[in-house]
Amino acid sequence: MTTQTQSLYRWKDDPVLTVEHLSMRFGGLLAINDLSFEVGRGDITALIGPNGAGKTTVFNCVTGFYKPTEGRIVARHGKGAQTEAVDHATRTGKRWHKSGEGAVFLLERMPDHEISQKAKVARTFQNIRLFGGMTVLENLLVAQHNTLMVASGYTVGGILGLPSFKKAEKAAIKKAVYWLEHVGLVDRADDAAGDLPYGDQRRLEIARAMCLDPQVLCLDEPAAGLNPRESADLNMFLRYIRDTHGTSILLIEHDMGVVMEISDHVVVLDYGVKISDGDAAAVKNDPKVIAAYLGVDDEAEIDVPEVRQDLSGAKGVPHE
Amino acid sequence: MSGPGLVSAARTPNASQGAESRMTRALREASIAGALAGVLGFFFLALRTDIVTGGLEVTTRWGLWFTAIAIVFAGRLALNLFWFGHSYGAGKTAGRKITRLLPSSKIVGRVALAFALILPFFFMVLFPNRDRQYIDLSILIMTYIMLGWGLNIVVGLAGLLDLGYVAFYAVGAYSFGLSAQYLGFGFWTALPMAGLLAATWGLILGFPVLRLRGDYLAIVTLAFGEMIRVVLINWKSFTGGPDGVSGIPKPTFFGLEIGRGSGSFGDVFGLPYEPIHRFVYLYYIILALALLTNFVTMRLRRLPIGRAWEALREDEIACRSLGINTRNTKLSAFSTGAMFAGFAGSFFATRQGFISPESFTFLESAIILAIVVLGGLGSQIGIVIASVVMIGGIELLRNLDFLKQIFGPSFEPAEYRMLIFGLAMVVIMVWKPRGLVSTREPSATLKEKKLIGADQIAQGEGH
Numbered sequence A: 001m002t003t004q005t006q007s008l009y010r011w012k013d014d015p016v017l018t019v020e021h022l023s024m025r026f027g028g029l030l031a032i033n034d035l036s037f038e039v040g041r042g043d044i045t046a047l048i049g050p051n052g053a054g055k056t057t058v059f060n061c062v063t064g065f066y067k068p069t070e071g072r073i074v075a076r077h078g079k080g081a082q083t084e085a086v087d088h089a090t091r092t093g094k095r096w097h098k099s100g101e102g103a104v105f106l107l108e109r110m111p112d113h114e115i116s117q118k119a120k121v122a123r124t125f126q127n128i129r130l131f132g133g134m135t136v137l138e139n140l141l142v143a144q145h146n147t148l149m150v151a152s153g154y155t156v157g158g159i160l161g162l163p164s165f166k167k168a169e170k171a172a173i174k175k176a177v178y179w180l181e182h183v184g185l186v187d188r189a190d191d192a193a194g195d196l197p198y199g200d201q202r203r204l205e206i207a208r209a210m211c212l213d214p215q216v217l218c219l220d221e222p223a224a225g226l227n228p229r230e231s232a233d234l235n236m237f238l239r240y241i242r243d244t245h246g247t248s249i250l251l252i253e254h255d256m257g258v259v260m261e262i263s264d265h266v267v268v269l270d271y272g273v274k275i276s277d278g279d280a281a282a283v284k285n286d287p288k289v290i291a292a293y294l295g296v297d298d299e300a301e302i303d304v305p306e307v308r309q310d311l312s313g314a315k316g317v318p319h320e
Numbered sequence B: 001m002s003g004p005g006l007v008s009a010a011r012t013p014n015a016s017q018g019a020e021s022r023m024t025r026a027l028r029e030a031s032i033a034g035a036l037a038g039v040l041g042f043f044f045l046a047l048r049t050d051i052v053t054g055g056l057e058v059t060t061r062w063g064l065w066f067t068a069i070a071i072v073f074a075g076r077l078a079l080n081l082f083w084f085g086h087s088y089g090a091g092k093t094a095g096r097k098i099t100r101l102l103p104s105s106k107i108v109g110r111v112a113l114a115f116a117l118i119l120p121f122f123f124m125v126l127f128p129n130r131d132r133q134y135i136d137l138s139i140l141i142m143t144y145i146m147l148g149w150g151l152n153i154v155v156g157l158a159g160l161l162d163l164g165y166v167a168f169y170a171v172g173a174y175s176f177g178l179s180a181q182y183l184g185f186g187f188w189t190a191l192p193m194a195g196l197l198a199a200t201w202g203l204i205l206g207f208p209v210l211r212l213r214g215d216y217l218a219i220v221t222l223a224f225g226e227m228i229r230v231v232l233i234n235w236k237s238f239t240g241g242p243d244g245v246s247g248i249p250k251p252t253f254f255g256l257e258i259g260r261g262s263g264s265f266g267d268v269f270g271l272p273y274e275p276i277h278r279f280v281y282l283y284y285i286i287l288a289l290a291l292l293t294n295f296v297t298m299r300l301r302r303l304p305i306g307r308a309w310e311a312l313r314e315d316e317i318a319c320r321s322l323g324i325n326t327r328n329t330k331l332s333a334f335s336t337g338a339m340f341a342g343f344a345g346s347f348f349a350t351r352q353g354f355i356s357p358e359s360f361t362f363l364e365s366a367i368i369l370a371i372v373v374l375g376g377l378g379s380q381i382g383i384v385i386a387s388v389v390m391i392g393g394i395e396l397l398r399n400l401d402f403l404k405q406i407f408g409p410s411f412e413p414a415e416y417r418m419l420i421f422g423l424a425m426v427v428i429m430v431w432k433p434r435g436l437v438s439t440r441e442p443s444a445t446l447k448e449k450k451l452i453g454a455d456q457i458a459q460g461e462g463h
């Protein structure tokens, strides 16, 4: 077990992202109901829950794809909770506020493209969304669009072929190659992204998000469809991202083995309500979580043996 | 024509990998080359005009034509089998098709360019009696190539289905026509203004429209295209209404008129004036404008903005997650495309000398769109081929009297023009559903440039 006991409240003291009283309603369906949780800076935080619990909806609210019905979502650059700055921004109706301590961003007020560009919250999708007809390299260059756009003098300098743009483009390719090396795809840089096998596509999508230099990386089921080997590699890669780039990771995951192994902090969601929140060990033994996953309340039609196996696997008990 | 390998190749890329042999591919490409030679050579080889007393006489030379096709077919086959041979079979990874970039696409482009540059002289030397007609046709085709390239930015790159492109063509034409009438502007003054105005209208119309997606976008752009035309018809006091604008000046050559009299181009350069000069000059203007369009497009494709356009076509939601302002990106594509239509429009005005709303109907938008789709969304050379085939084809069908020999003397080819033409379109689209050139060339490469097959490329919204 890799969870550190002293990190028990890290996410309270130094949250890079806070979700406060978030609600999301789709017509008559309350998909998220008064949800609050924190993502600690430098933590790997897992958001788990049965199918339809509302995990992806949380992501869509955080990254601006949905406008939440209610609630506040704050991303922070710089140390600490920066309560004053957050209050100030909230009061004045601004989308963000920069101060000596850093900057705070009220994500529920920002359009999606500003969230990744300014607040530096990047994401991947549950059903992979690559630019299939573009090469692997091009995918990573598109991710650096805003940087390159400025370097190309909003296209004018680029058309004239200014050397400063050429330099910026070289740097962009270098960054792309850096990430391709880490996901093992350099040799496929010139192939269409749509031609890659599934596992490679998943990793490419993460590499593409990392090209944005995010503060928070939101991954929607990154291990889905991966074989155990690939899944283990992915864990290592996520740790590498966190350790060397200081990126905080928020991940949705169904594979309990993965969750229990790499998360510093786990938030459990069921029917849009938070039912547990704590480090992996605490969550794993929470009777509410076990009940939700094992379907004690008759409704849930989950494949019980598989979940049980996942949970037992997470406890370190070898399973057949 | 090229065997069963073709069908399986289009439907099941994996299975066909093994099934489609080198021979089948070589045969297929040779057939394409042969067919192209047939189309291109039809005017030059199959038909021959001679002066006889009392007029012109058309003689047909089918033998020569077939020989030429056979030579091209055999030549391409041999090249494929013995020369390009190594590039097949090699680039296969994990059972997926990866087409290597053959030098041929570049060579085709260069040859086409060289041919375009000498075209007027080619006609003047080879067809002294019909040169004016042929150069005029070339001007028409070149205009459509330019329009196709302009629309390609919007539809082919950014994936926005625009059915009202002709609106910007009209804006360009009228901004020259009216500025000439009211302000006495010449072509070269009006040209940049026409492009700018069209681009501005692109922004104005695009702003509300581009929020819409897919089919809705197509319908609303169509409506906007019609609206501009209706405004042109009804705003009689300013635009002249259905009567249009006439007396639009011809372009000058650095201030010299191409015409008769002292101070004209011929006078200064000591050339006796011939009407053909005007056609040749117009041809080179539209060629330059078209080449400018091509150059800018190719340049933009390699810049972040062009890459964002293509990314938009591939997946808009992913773009938004990467910090791309999709609204601005769409607007830039829309107005860049509009700008080139504006240039083409003011050229159209100067060429015709007269414009009226009738020239800017939905049919025009449809033809330009058909050129883009037929050529292959996003492909520059495909659009050239499609324009030659379509516009040349339409004109060809106007004058095909030999069809009377087949269908009897009462057969009037002009009446069946659109029918034959539509049929040909259907056949081509069934044969090549993604257009004549459906592969995509990447905008950046790390080590080796590989073409991307049509099966991976998204078509954008509303297709």
Ligand SMILES: Nc1ncnc2c1ncn2[C@@H]1O[C@H](COP(=O)(O)OP(=O)(O)OP(=O)(O)O)[C@@H](O)[C@H]1O
Pocket: A026, A029, A031, A049, A050, A051, A052, A053, A054, A055, A056, A057, A058, A126
């Ligand atoms: N755009 C939408 N419109 C209407 N209902 C939606 C929408 N998006 C999500 N929902 C509903 O909200 C609920 C939560 O869905 P969500 O996709 O967030 O679940 P999830 O936890 O990600 O599930 P899974 O594990 O299957 O991915 C579901 O009942 C879903 O049908």
Ligand SMILES: [Mg+2]
Pocket: A055, A056, A057, A126
């Ligand atoms: Mg989900």
